[in-house]
Amino acid sequence: MKRGRDADAASSALARIQRDAADPGVNLMPxxxxxxxxxxxxxxxxxxxETVFGTWAERAIA
Amino acid sequence: xxxRGAWHEAFETAPSRDAVFDTMSGVALDPVYGPDDGEFPGxxxxxxxxxxxxxxxxxxxxxxxxxxxxxxxTNQRFRQLLSAGSxxxxxxxxxxxxxxxxxxxxxxLGEVGRAGVAVDTLADLEILFDGIxxxxxxxxxxxxxxxxxxxxxxxxxxxxxxxxxxRLGGTIQNDILKEYQAKKEFIFPPRPSMRxxxxxIRFASAELPRWHPxxxxxxxxxxxxxxxxxELAFTLANGFAYVESAIKAGLAVDDFAPRLSFFxxxxxxxxxxxxxxxxxxxxxxRWMRDEYGALDPRSMQLRFHTQTAGVSLTAQQPEIxxxxxxxxxxxxxxxxxxxxxxxAFDEAHALPTEQAARIALRTQQVIAHETGTVNVADPLGGSxxxxxxxxxxxxxxxxxxxxxxxxxxxxxxxxVIDAIEQGWFQSEIADASYDFQRRLDAGxxxxxxxxxxxxxxxxxxxxxxxxxxxxxxxxLASPR
Numbered sequence: 001m002k003r004g005r006d007a008d009a010a011s012s013a014l015a016r017i018q019r020d021a022a023d024p025g026v027n028l029m030p031x032x033x034x035x036x037x038x039x040x041x042x043x044x045x046x047x048x049x050e051t052v053f054g055t056w057a058e059r060a061i062a
Numbered sequence: 063x064x065x066r067g068a069w070h071e072a073f074e075t076a077p078s079r080d081a082v083f084d085t086m087s088g089v090a091l092d093p094v095y096g097p098d099d100g101e102f103p104g105x106x107x108x109x110x111x112x113x114x115x116x117x118x119x120x121x122x123x124x125x126x127x128x129x130x131x132x133x134x135x136t137n138q139r140f141r142q143l144l145s146a147g148s149x150x151x152x153x154x155x156x157x158x159x160x161x162x163x164x165x166x167x168x169x170x171l172g173e174v175g176r177a178g179v180a181v182d183t184l185a186d187l188e189i190l191f192d193g194i195x196x197x198x199x200x201x202x203x204x205x206x207x208x209x210x211x212x213x214x215x216x217x218x219x220x221x222x223x224x225x226x227x228x229r230l231g232g233t234i235q236n237d238i239l240k241e242y243q244a245k246k247e248f249i250f251p252p253r254p255s256m257r258x259x260x261x262x263i264r265f266a267s268a269e270l271p272r273w274h275p276x277x278x279x280x281x282x283x284x285x286x287x288x289x290x291x292x293e294l295a296f297t298l299a300n301g302f303a304y305v306e307s308a309i310k311a312g313l314a315v316d317d318f319a320p321r322l323s324f325f326x327x328x329x330x331x332x333x334x335x336x337x338x339x340x341x342x343x344x345x346x347x348r349w350m351r352d353e354y355g356a357l358d359p360r361s362m363q364l365r366f367h368t369q370t371a372g373v374s375l376t377a378q379q380p381e382i383x384x385x386x387x388x389x390x391x392x393x394x395x396x397x398x399x400x401x402x403x404x405x406a407f408d409e410a411h412a413l414p415t416e417q418a419a420r421i422a423l424r425t426q427q428v429i430a431h432e433t434g435t436v437n438v439a440d441p442l443g444g445s446x447x448x449x450x451x452x453x454x455x456x457x458x459x460x461x462x463x464x465x466x467x468x469x470x471x472x473x474x475x476x477x478v479i480d481a482i483e484q485g486w487f488q489s490e491i492a493d494a495s496y497d498f499q500r501r502l503d504a505g506x507x508x509x510x511x512x513x514x515x516x517x518x519x520x521x522x523x524x525x526x527x528x529x530x531x532x533x534x535x536x537x538l539a540s541p542r
Binding site (some may be wrong): 001021024027028029030032033035036037039040041042043044045046049050052053054055056058059 | 159163164181182183184185208210211212213214215216217218221242246248249250251252254256257258261262264265413485488
């Protein structure tokens with residue numbers, strides 16, 4: 001799948017997700033729509049958002 | 063006009079199902095009972111139900127949740143369901159998809175397609191809905207952390223198959239707050255996650271008028287072993303947080319609130335469950351009007367899906383679960399649910415066999431067609447006991463809202479997020495779970511087949527087994 005898709009479209013869609021995620025005033029849905037249409041994977045989208053948002057680890061309950 | 067007169071007018075304009083509404087002895091039944099100046103269904107604050115005619119117009123939707131294996135497998139199941147007359151699809155995703163992981167990720171090993179369908183790219187969703195007109199079905203998608211991505215995929219499938227966005231109907235769970243509190247399938251920290259939820263609400267409100275962008279879910283809070291009072295209070299507090307977040311993002315409350323829906327548990331404490339649904343409707347109506355300025359009655363009318371309590375099922379003597387599910391489902395119907403999933407009796411062991419799944423659905427059909435429960439709206443309204451229990455659950459919920467409001471300096475959004483960051487919900491639920499376990503251990507709560515009446519334990523049912531699908535079976539590995 002990754003070999004068959006348009007590589008430039010996929011990487012620019014991922015770059016747009018990172019750009020839009022960094023600006024809280026922008027709605028991320030159009031960037032996500034562009035990315036899925038370019039056959040970007042769920043895992044690639046998660047990774048791109050993680051670079052901006054970070055991840056969450058739960059603290060232990062006392 | 064008195065309240066009965068106003069109700070009667072609304073009732074007369076509602077459609078009636080083609081059914082007989084008499085008792086088995088031939089007693090003709092009114093659609094609802096109560097004093098002329100009392101509250102009626104479809105009337106503020108909607109304690110007795112969101113609609114004047116309730117099940118006389120339309121039974122609840124019997125929506126059973128399914129999904130397994132590859133997109134092809136689930137597509138086959140969807141087509142069978144549709145050809146058998148179902149109009150709603152409900153999609154379960156596998157754990158890697160729920161956590162935003164691809165099927166070839168090392169953490170996905172052994173989990174691909176096990177508990178739901180695996181989705182890596184748009185190609186999987188194209189296969190999942192192949193041959194299905196997205197303009198004529200409604201689809202429920204149970205996913206949270208990766209919800210905006212899956213919503214984007216669904217819209218993309220619609221775009222590619224020429225279905226106007228305005229015709230796409232369905233629900234995406236997209237309730238991230240309860241993930242931190244109970245279900246634990248989160249990826250990002252709470253605040254950026256809230257931004258993603260809110261972006262989906264904004265998008266849906268602008269582009270998808272038939273879409274429910276959040277299903278505010280108490281179900282999983284209860285499955286983590288909270289009490290009914292906690293389920294009620296925490297779920298509604300989460301609902302207020304989403305409303306506040308969307309208003310802060312610039313949306314007008316009546317532009318999105320009618321599309322919010324709820325998802326509650328139906329547990330075994332029969333009357334408390336019924337009181338919980340009644341209290342939920344009343345609290346939501348009051349807060350939406352008085353705190354958030356809603357003017358459209360649809361913004362104030364809480365509508366909900368219910369699922370019977372998986373956590374109440376026992377592995378011991380599993381056929382007893384058929385009785386538990388029937389009682390729980392009956393409580394949901396007496397509480398006025400709009401949609402219901404009944405668990406299968408073998409689910410403490412595995413995903414249901416076909417026979418167990420059929421019995422679960424038949425249980426709903428017995429309630430709908432044999433018990434007469436559906437003839438009269440809110441049949442327990444006016445019961446001194448149920449009314450008092452409804453009031454008490456409302457008082458307890460208000461105490462929680464007051465605490466969260468103080469924590470957030472007047473903002474329920476900040477209060478809920480602060481409480482999550484401090485682990486407050488999590489420890490409240492853990493305490494409740496511990497208390498219940500102590501009651502079981504002490505024998506002050508008798509759980510049939512577990513700490514009492516255990517003759518017959520140890521006979522395991524024959525169960526369904528699903529092999530995880532090959533990691534190469536998905537779109538990632540297909541040469542397009």
